[in-house]
Amino acid sequence: MKEQNCxxxxxxxxxxxxxxxxxxxxxxxxxxxxxxxxxxLFKYWDHFDKHNDTYEVYADLGIxxx
Amino acid sequence: MGRFIILxxxxxxxxxxxQKGFTVIMKPTHSCxxxxxxxxxxxxxxxxxxxxxxxxxxxxxxxLFNGEEKETHFIWHGGEPLLMGIDFFENIRDIQKNLGKKYxxxxxxxTNGTLLNPDxxxxxxxxxxxxxxxxxxxxxxxxxxxRAYKGGGGSFDDVMRGIDLIKERERVGGGxxxxxxxxxxxxxxxxxxxxxxNHINFKANPLIRxxxxxxxYNQMTISPKQYGHFLIxxxxxxxxxxxxxKISVDPLEKIAGNLITGSPVGCNYSxxxxxxxxxxxxxxxxxxxxRFDGIQEFKYGxxxxxxxxxxxxxxxxxxxxQRGVETIEGCSPCEYKQICNAGCIHNAYMVNGQVNExxxxxxSYKMIFDHIKKAIKKEINLRVK
Numbered sequence: 133m134k135e136q137n138c139x140x141x142x143x144x145x146x147x148x149x150x151x152x153x154x155x156x157x158x159x160x161x162x163x164x165x166x167x168x169x170x171x172x173l174f175k176y177w178d179h180f181d182k183h184n185d186t187y188e189v190y191a192d193l194g195i196x197x198x
Numbered sequence: 199m200g201r202f203i204i205l206x207x208x209x210x211x212x213x214x215x216x217q218k219g220f221t222v223i224m225k226p227t228h229s230c231x232x233x234x235x236x237x238x239x240x241x242x243x244x245x246x247x248x249x250x251x252x253x254x255x256x257x258x259x260x261x262l263f264n265g266e267e268k269e270t271h272f273i274w275h276g277g278e279p280l281l282m283g284i285d286f287f288e289n290i291r292d293i294q295k296n297l298g299k300k301y302x303x304x305x306x307x308x309t310n311g312t313l314l315n316p317d318x319x320x321x322x323x324x325x326x327x328x329x330x331x332x333x334x335x336x337x338x339x340x341x342x343x344x345r346a347y348k349g350g351g352g353s354f355d356d357v358m359r360g361i362d363l364i365k366e367r368e369r370v371g372g373g374x375x376x377x378x379x380x381x382x383x384x385x386x387x388x389x390x391x392x393x394x395x396n397h398i399n400f401k402a403n404p405l406i407r408x409x410x411x412x413x414x415y416n417q418m419t420i421s422p423k424q425y426g427h428f429l430i431x432x433x434x435x436x437x438x439x440x441x442x443x444k445i446s447v448d449p450l451e452k453i454a455g456n457l458i459t460g461s462p463v464g465c466n467y468s469x470x471x472x473x474x475x476x477x478x479x480x481x482x483x484x485x486x487x488x489r490f491d492g493i494q495e496f497k498y499g500x501x502x503x504x505x506x507x508x509x510x511x512x513x514x515x516x517x518x519x520q521r522g523v524e525t526i527e528g529c530s531p532c533e534y535k536q537i538c539n540a541g542c543i544h545n546a547y548m549v550n551g552q553v554n555e556x557x558x559x560x561x562s563y564k565m566i567f568d569h570i571k572k573a574i575k576k577e578i579n580l581r582v583k
């Protein structure tokens with residue numbers, strides 16, 4: 133399957149008219165405030181905050197298995 | 199705005215991100231003061247403790263291999279790494295000190311938390327390239343059923359004592375991994391409320407089927423559907439909690455991010471975890487990751503007698519690198535293959551006996567991907583202007 137580019141993916145998941153300021157759910161806002169996602173989406177929403185969270189490339193490892 | 203400009207802007211913004219080299223899961227010992235019922239360490243894993251020669255070779259060879267541009271991250275794991283004593287970690291700091299002038303290095307210590315003391319926390323607080331991760335399976339009555347001392351008796355009170363010490367510090371880490379087994383899988387609400395009440399970020403990892411987990415199979419094992427339902431229940435508890443943003447809950451937060459970006463982070467869903475992770479045991483034996491320690495067919499060789507280039511050219515690594523959604527039956531039509539990549543190689547191998555299979559927890563992943571995607575879309579659709 134051809135990998136979707138950023139633009140196609142955002143439109144597919146969220147639609148084109150969403151603005152972050154309309155999102156009230158605090159957990160979803162937290163998810164979207166992560167820098168990784170922020171970096172990905174920031175051009176699609178006018179009022180996207182740019183945080184300085186650590187980029188978490190190791191996230192899935194916990195930091196360890198157990 | 200044209201597509202080119204958008205993508206250029208994104209890549210520009212991402213430009214200050216650190217480049218990552220190999221993350222090394224270092225196992226200075228496989229010994230432990232606990233006898234967890236699901237410990238994944240195989241009996242065939244190396245015995246003994248890491249020598250000075252192996253320690254120096256491991257650090258220097260990997261750091262030099264990664265080079266000046268890429269950061270090397272060491273995860274000090276085990277067994278219980280704090281059994282090595284604070285001298286061991288001061289030694290690591292000293293070895294890394296000179297290298298650190300030219301190369302980027304960071305360290306994590308994954309501990310059971312029972313041996314934490316003020317001296318060690320002083321060390322971590324002073325050396326900002328170190329941080330801690332702990333293991334805690336929930337409140338006392340759940341944790342003590344799975345994580346007891348070798349001589350008997352639960353470890354809960356000692357782990358919480360360690361966490362209380364951590365909370366007195368500015369920055370030493372302290373998030374926990376909770377292993378989900380038959381013991382605690384029906385207690386998602388208790389787990390969530392406990393971690394939230396104690397201000398502890400947590401990650402709910404499913405049982406890895408190796409080592410002690412296989413011996414205690416009937417008591418410990420969980421089915422993919424069970425784990426999927428657990429993740430869904432945990433997600434709903436967290437996502438619809440008005441104070442849910444006060445706590446990080448993984449893997450849910452990362453899965454949501456992966457769904458949004460279409461680009462997975464970490465080892466479990468990585469397209470090529472073998473280009474990012476490597477494990478070195480107490481005697482210097484090198485494996486694809488810490489989960490494979492002791493499985494001889496995946497041993498790359500020994501760090502003391504090989505260059506990193508030679509170790510990475512091992513045929514068994516090439517086999518792992520060839521694994522992908524294109525080669526695994528059932529992955530091709532899956533809508534989530536881009537963010538799953540057939541899951542963890544070890545989870546596939548331990549259940550199916552070969553790596554070219556789907557992760558044992560494939561069904562769980564599909565269940566939670568579907569659920570999170572619908573939940574986010576529903577939330578956004580409620581708020582669209």
